Amino acid sequence: MSSPSGALPLRTGRSRSRRTFPQGRQALQAASLVACIVLWHLAATQRWHFGLVTFANVPPPAEVLSAAWALLQSPKLLAHLGSSLLRVGVGFGLAALAGVAGGLLIGRLRVARDTLMPPLEVLRPIPAVAWIPLAILMFPSSEGSMMFITFIGALFPILLNTIHGVEAVDARLIASARSLGTRPLRLFTEVITPGAAPSIVTGLSIGMGTCWFCLVTAEMIAGQYGIGYYTWESYTVQNYPAIIVGMLVIGVLGMGSAGTVVAAGRWLMPWTRPAGGPR
The missing domain is CATH 1.20.5 (Single alpha-helices involved in coiled-coils or other helix-helix interfaces)
Structure with missing residues (x-):
């Protein structure tokens, strides 16, 4: 004993x-x-x-901290943050809907793949900067054009990851569901979508980061408010510490929003968590 x-x-x-x-x-x-x-x-x-x-012209952290304090006291801070968050939220939301729905269809239906993938593959390598002149021509307002740029930036990572997730679903699960009489709609919602969910969440996280990258590019050219516009304006007036403040704000917002997407995905997918918890 x-x-x-x-x-x-x-x-x-x-x-x-x-x-x-x-x-x-x-x-x-x-x-x-x-x-x-x-x-x-x-x-x-x-x-x-x-x-x-x-690093002769790079401002030290003390100067950047002073510039950050000045931004916190600025009456334009809420306008900058609100404008950027609204543009990212709308663009990312539309890209999530279109990317996930399109990825499920393209990954599962051969007809959708043959008809949609060729034009998408042509558009995918085009950088966000190249879309800005066309977006300005297509949308009468600058807000619409900037939201469109964020939409384009987030669409393709979400779409491609969803397609790969659908293709990676075990064919035996699909065959078993069909043998049990599962209808096509329930096959999508109860077998294919849960199986592809980890890849979808990965695509959403990458798309969120790309959203911020494209937003800053659009705001530098067509914006009047926003963190990207604040960063570019600081460069034009040679306020170098404020440039780094804008970069750090973008980094924190991008990291926080992408982390929120990943955390929400883990919460919605309890079956993907290991039994011992995260390590």
Whole structure:
């Protein structure tokens, strides 16, 4: 018979390691951010020079922090944030609907693939910047053109990932569902869509990041408010710390929105989570 004194420390040690492991990850992540800031400070203040790359004109973190505080006190902050979030929300929402629906059809129906994929493959390599003049001609308002640019940027990652997800669904599951008398509509909703869901969420996350990339490009040319316009305006007036503030705001918003998409996908797909939880 084993003594309790030999079993209790083993269980306690395991539970402690499981509780402290997330804290260790958070400490490592925070340390990596601090290290990047320290290197940035040293490179800007010491004016490091590496061949073709120089940090002589890069503002240090202290100046960027001062510019960020000025932006927080600016009455235009809410207008910049609201404009960018609205454009991304509308463009991404439309791209999600069109990309997921189109990907399910193209991935499953040969007729849809033969008729829709050739023109889509021609349009897919066109960069967002090349769409801006045509978007201005197509839409009477600048808001519509910028939303269209974000839509185009997010559409193709969502579409292609959905197609790959549908193609990766196990054919045995589809055959089993058909043998049980599942109708085509329920086959889509109960077999194909859940099976392709992980790829769809990946495409949505990538599309959200592309949305912000395309939005900044559009706002630099056609916007009056928005974080991209704020960044470009700061460059034209040679307010270099504000440029980095705009870049960091875009990065935080893009990371937060993409992370929200991934978290929502995990919540909606409990069957994809491992039994032991995330590691």
